[in-house]
Amino acid sequence: MVPTPSADAPLGTPIAAPVPALAAQDVLFDRSARTTWRLGFDRWAGWLLPLLFLVAILPILDLVWYISKTAIPTLTWEILTSFNYRTVDALGVPIVSTVEVLALSTAFAVLLGVFGGIATAEFLSDRSAGWVRVSANMLAGTPSVVLGYFGFFTFCIYAGWGYVMMAGVLTLAFFMTPYIFRIADLAYTSIPRPIREAAYGSGTRPHQYIVKVATPIAFPQVLNGIFLAMAIGLGETAPIVLTTTGSKILPPNLFAPVTYMTALIWADFSSPSGSGGYDVALQCAFLLVVAVVGLNILVRVISARYRKRLEGLYQ
Amino acid sequence: MEQTPAPQDPEGREPLPPPSSSGPSAPAGAPRTRPPILRTVGRIVPFIPALVPAAIVAAIVYSLLHAAGFSIALHNWRTWQISLPTNFGWEFFGSNWNPPYSWGIAVFVVGSFLTAVPALLFSMLIGLGIAIASVAYLPRLVTRFLDPFVDLLAGIPSVIYGIWGYLVIAPYFGTVLNPYLYEHLRFVPGLGGTMPPSSGLGLPVGIFLLTLMALPITTLLIRDSLRSVPRDLWESGLALGATRWEAMRRISIPHAKGGIVSAGFLGFGRAFGETVAIAMVLNLVAVYPTNFYGGTATIAAEMFSILDSAYGNSQFLAALSEMALILVVISLAVNVVGRLFISRLSATEIAGL
Numbered sequence: 001m002v003p004t005p006s007a008d009a010p011l012g013t014p015i016a017a018p019v020p021a022l023a024a025q026d027v028l029f030d031r032s033a034r035t036t037w038r039l040g041f042d043r044w045a046g047w048l049l050p051l052l053f054l055v056a057i058l059p060i061l062d063l064v065w066y067i068s069k070t071a072i073p074t075l076t077w078e079i080l081t082s083f084n085y086r087t088v089d090a091l092g093v094p095i096v097s098t099v100e101v102l103a104l105s106t107a108f109a110v111l112l113g114v115f116g117g118i119a120t121a122e123f124l125s126d127r128s129a130g131w132v133r134v135s136a137n138m139l140a141g142t143p144s145v146v147l148g149y150f151g152f153f154t155f156c157i158y159a160g161w162g163y164v165m166m167a168g169v170l171t172l173a174f175f176m177t178p179y180i181f182r183i184a185d186l187a188y189t190s191i192p193r194p195i196r197e198a199a200y201g202s203g204t205r206p207h208q209y210i211v212k213v214a215t216p217i218a219f220p221q222v223l224n225g226i227f228l229a230m231a232i233g234l235g236e237t238a239p240i241v242l243t244t245t246g247s248k249i250l251p252p253n254l255f256a257p258v259t260y261m262t263a264l265i266w267a268d269f270s271s272p273s274g275s276g277g278y279d280v281a282l283q284c285a286f287l288l289v290v291a292v293v294g295l296n297i298l299v300r301v302i303s304a305r306y307r308k309r310l311e312g313l314y315q
Numbered sequence: 316m317e318q319t320p321a322p323q324d325p326e327g328r329e330p331l332p333p334p335s336s337s338g339p340s341a342p343a344g345a346p347r348t349r350p351p352i353l354r355t356v357g358r359i360v361p362f363i364p365a366l367v368p369a370a371i372v373a374a375i376v377y378s379l380l381h382a383a384g385f386s387i388a389l390h391n392w393r394t395w396q397i398s399l400p401t402n403f404g405w406e407f408f409g410s411n412w413n414p415p416y417s418w419g420i421a422v423f424v425v426g427s428f429l430t431a432v433p434a435l436l437f438s439m440l441i442g443l444g445i446a447i448a449s450v451a452y453l454p455r456l457v458t459r460f461l462d463p464f465v466d467l468l469a470g471i472p473s474v475i476y477g478i479w480g481y482l483v484i485a486p487y488f489g490t491v492l493n494p495y496l497y498e499h500l501r502f503v504p505g506l507g508g509t510m511p512p513s514s515g516l517g518l519p520v521g522i523f524l525l526t527l528m529a530l531p532i533t534t535l536l537i538r539d540s541l542r543s544v545p546r547d548l549w550e551s552g553l554a555l556g557a558t559r560w561e562a563m564r565r566i567s568i569p570h571a572k573g574g575i576v577s578a579g580f581l582g583f584g585r586a587f588g589e590t591v592a593i594a595m596v597l598n599l600v601a602v603y604p605t606n607f608y609g610g611t612a613t614i615a616a617e618m619f620s621i622l623d624s625a626y627g628n629s630q631f632l633a634a635l636s637e638m639a640l641i642l643v644v645i646s647l648a649v650n651v652v653g654r655l656f657i658s659r660l661s662a663t664e665i666a667g668l
Contacts, residue, residue, distance in 0.1 A: 042558035049448035050457075055441050056534070057464045059527055063471065063479045115364035123361045134651060135369035141581075141650030142375065142643065143588025145615045149639045150375040152622065153382045153632075174371050181368060206361075235472020237591040238619055262474045262591075269478060269595060278482065285475045296470045300463065 064289060071286035074279050083250070091283060093250055098234070098261045100251070101169055106230055108173035109180050113229070114222060116177075117184025122210060133185065140178035147175050148242030156243055163245035165258035171239040176229040183225025187218035192310070220306040224299050231295035235288060237262040261288055376643065382636035407637065412601040414624075418634045422601045424641070426611035429604065430518065430593065431586040434525030435533075438582055441526070442533035443575070450541045450567070451559045462538075469531035477595030480524045481516075485596055488523075489515025493608050511608035516598035518607060524592050529582040536581065540574020541567050573656035580653025588646045590615040614642050 082090035120132045151171030155161050191214055199213045240260040246267055247257035261284045268281040349357075409419035445465065449458045493511035501507040511517075544567045552562035568575070598610030599620055618638055625631035 038558055038561065042560045045447075045560045046452045049444045050453055052441055052444040052448060053461050053464070056445065056468055056527075056530060057461070060464055060468055060471070062483065063475070066479060066483050067475070112364070112367045116367045119361050119363070119365040124365055129365075132365045132369065134654070135372055137650055137654050138647050139368040139372050141584050141588075141646055142372070143590060143615055143646055145588070145590040145619045146375065146379075146639050146643050146646075149382075149618065149622075149636060150378050153378045153636070154374070158378070158381075177371065178368055231470060235470075235474065237472070237474040242619070242622055262472060265474050265478060266591065269481070278478065281478055285478055288472055289475060292470050292472060293467065296467060300466075 064293075067282060067286050067289055071282045075283050075286065079283070091280075091287070093248065094259045094261050094264050094284065095287070096250055097165075097247075097258045101165060101172065101240075101258060101260055102230060102234055104169045105173035105176060105233060106226065108170065109176035109229060109233075110226055112173070113177045113180030113225075114184045116181045117186075117222075118188055118210060118214075120181075120185045121188035122206060122214075129185075133182070136178045136181050136185070139174075140182065144175060144236055144238040145242070147171060148238040148240075150174075151239055151243040161255060163243065163257060164255045165244060165251045166254040168240045168244035168258060168260065169254070171243050172233050172236065175236060175239050176233045179229040179232060180222075180225045183228065184218075184222050187221035187225070188214055190310070191217050217310075220302055220309070224302045224306065227295050227299050227302070231292050231299070234295070235262060235292055237266055241266050372647075376640070379636045379640050379643065383633050383640065407634075410603070414621075414631060414634075415628075420614070420634075420638055420641070422603060423612055423614040423617050423638065425603060426597075427587055427613040427615070429611060430521045430525055430597070430613055431583060433522045434529055434586045435579065435583045437522070437526040438529040438533045438586075439579055442530055442537050442578065442582075445534050446538040446541050447563055449538055451563050465531050465534050468527060469535075473528065473589060473592040474595075476524050476528060477592035480520050480592060480596040484523060485515035485520045487515065488519050489513045493519060497608070505607045508606035509609070512598075512610075514598070516596055517610040518597070518604055520596040521593050521613075524596060525586045525589055528589055528592065529586045532585050533578045533582040536578035537571070537575050540571035540578075543574075544570045577653040577656035580649050580656075584646050584649040584653065587649065588615055588642065589613075590619045594620045614638050618642070 079091050080095070081092050083092040083096075084090050116132075116136075120129050124132060148171065151167055151174075155167035155170060156163055159167075161167055188210075195213065195217070196209070199209045204213065241263045244260065244263065245257045246259045246263060248259075251258045265281045265284045265288075268278060268284075407418055408421055409417075410421040410425075411417045411419040412422055449462060453461070489512060493515060496506050497511050541563075548566050548570065549562055552566045553559070557565065593613055594616035597612060597616055599612040599616060600610045601612055601617070602609075604611045618635055622635065625635055
C-alpha cells in the first residue's frame with residue numbers, strides 16, 4: 001500500500017503534503033481551548049476559594065480585637081475583684097454569681113445527660129435509641145428563647161418562685177442537657193466492639209461493664225462534652241434573662257435574684273450605665289470571650305488526645 | 316430510622332440472662348432470689364434516663380400550651396376540628412400588631428424569613444466554598460491551622476455578636492455601605508426608597524450577623540460530608556483526567572448531597588431561632604420593612620424583648636406563648652427533617668451544633 005514514486009517524476013519530489021511533526025508535549029497534553037479553560041478554571045478556583053476563609057477569619061479577629069481593645073484599658077484588678085456593690089462597675093459579684101449558676105446547672109445537666117446517654121447507648125434497642133436521639137436533637141434545636149419562656153412559665157409563674165436563681169439554674173440545665181446527652185451517647189456507642197465483646201464474653205454484667213470497662217474509656221469524651229456544654233451555657237442569654245432578675249449582691253440562697261454576666265451585658269446594653277457608655281458590657285464580653293475560647297481550646301485538646309487514645313485501643 | 320448508627324451487635328445490647336440463681340443450674344422448684352415485680356422494675360428503670368430529652372420537649376410544649384390557654388389544640392379529635400388561636404381568632408395571623416388591642420404576628424413571621432433566608436443563602440454559598448477549598452485544594456497543614464477559626468465562630472456567644480454588631484458593624488453599615496448602595500444601586504428594587512438610617516440598624520446588619528452565626532454549622536456539615544466521600548471515588552475521578560474542580564462537582568458533591576441539604580436545614584434552624592443578637596441590631600419595630608435598609612422584627616427577638624411589658628397581662632402572655640409555639644413547631648420540623656439526611660454527626664456534635 002505504500003505509494004511508490006512514479007518513474008517520470010523528478011527525483012526528490014515529495015510523495016504527499018508533509019504531515020506536520022507533533023511535538024511530544026502536544027501528544028501528552030491536550031492543548032485544546034476547552035482543556036485550557038478547564039485547567040485554568042481549576043487553578044483559579046484553587047486560588048479564589050481559599051480566600052473565602054477570610055469571611056470567617058476577619059470578623060472573628062475584628063471581634064476579638066475590638067472587644068480586647070475597648071475592655072482591657074478599663075479593666076483593673078480592683079474592678080475584677082471588688083464585691084462592693086456601691087461602686088457600679090465592680091465585677092466581683094457577677095463573676096462569682098455566674099460561676100455559681102453555671103456550676104449548679106452543669107451539675108444538673110450532667111446528672112440528666114450522662115445517665116441518659118449511657119442508657120441510650122447501652123440499654124436501648126437500635127430502633128428506640130433512634131427515637132431517643134431524635135428527641136435529643138429536637139431539644140438541642142429548640143431556640144433558646146423558647147427554653148427561656150418555658151422556664152419563665154414553669155418556674156417563675158406556675159411554681160410561684162418569681163425571678164430567682166433556681167429558675168435560671170434549672171432552665172440553663174435543661175438547655176445544656178442535650179449537648180451532654182448526645183456526647184455521652186456518642187462516647188459509649190463508639191467504644192470498640194472487640195472490647196465490648198470481650199467484656200460481655202467473659203461474663204461481666206451490664207453495670208459492671210459500664211462502670212469498669214466503658215467508663216474509663218469513654219470518660220475523656222464525656223468530660224469533653226461537659227466542657228462544651230459549659231461553654232455553650234456560659235454564653236447563653238435568653239434562658240437567664242427571662243427567668244432571673246439582677247442583683248447587686250451575691251445570692252444568699254437559691255431563691256434570690258442573681259446577676260449572670262450575659263444578662264448583665266443585656267441590661268447594660270438596654271440602658272447604658274451613664275457616662276461609662278457600654279464599659280460594663282464590654283468588660284463582661286471580654287471575660288466571656290476569654291472563658292469561652294479557653295473552654296473551646298480545652299475541648300479541642302482533650303478531643304485530639306482522646307482520638308489518639310481510641311486509635312491506640314485497636315493496636 | 317436511617318439515622319441510627321447501625322450497631323451490629325444486638326446480643327451486646329440486650330440485657331444478659333438473669334443471675335445464676337435463676338439460671339438453668341438452679342433446681343426447678345427453688346425459690347427465686349428476686350420477685351418478678353422487682354425484676355420488671357429493674358428492667359424498666361435503666362431506660363428512664365433515656366426519656367429525659369423527650370420529657371423536657373413535652374414539658375416545654377405543655378407549658379406553652381397551658382400559657383396559651385390550650386387555644387391552639389386539637390379541639391375535637393373525632394372530627395379533627397383544629398381550633399387555631401381562639402384567643403385572638405384568625406386576626407392572630409394578620410399583620411396588625413398593637414399589643415393591648417390587636418394581635419397580628421404576620422409581621423414577625425415575615426421578618427424572621429426576611430433575615431433567615433438571605434443569611435442561609437450567604438452562609439451556604441460561603442460554607443460550600445470554604446468546605447471545597449478545605450477538602451480539595453488546601454494542603455492538610457494549612458487547613459489544620461485555618462479550620463479552627465470556623466469552629467471558633469460557633470463558640471462566640473450571641474450576645475457578644477450582638478454588642479459587636481451594634482457598636483462596630485452597624486455604624487460601618489450606616490455610614491459607609493448603606494449610603495454607597497443607596498447612591499449607586501438605587502435602581503435595583505429594594506435598594507432605593509427611603510433614606511437608610513445613619514445608625515445602620517436594620518436588616519443588613521441582622522443578615523450579616525446571622526450569616527456569621529450560621530456559617531460554622533453549614534461549613535462543618537458540608538466539610539464533613541465531603542470528607543466522608545470514599546477516597547477511591549475521588550481518586551478514580553482524578554485518574555480519569557478530571558480536574559479537582561470537576562471531581563468535586565461531578566463526584567463528591569453529588570455523593571455528599573444529603574449532608575449538604577441537611578446543612579441547609581440546620582443552618583436555617585439556627586438562623587431562624589437566633590434571638591439576642593438580632594434583638595440588639597434589628598431596631599425592633601413591628602412593621603414590614605419598606606426597603607433593604609429598614610428595621611423589622613423577628614419572632615424570637617420580639618418575644619425576647621417584649622416579655623417584661625407582658626408580665627401580669629395573661630392575654631399578652633397567651634399571645635407570646637402562641638408565638639413561641641409557632642417558633643417551636645418551625646424549628647423542630649426543620650431540625651428533624653435536616654437530620655434525616657445525615658447518618659452520623661460525630662464531628663459536628665463535638666463542635667456543639
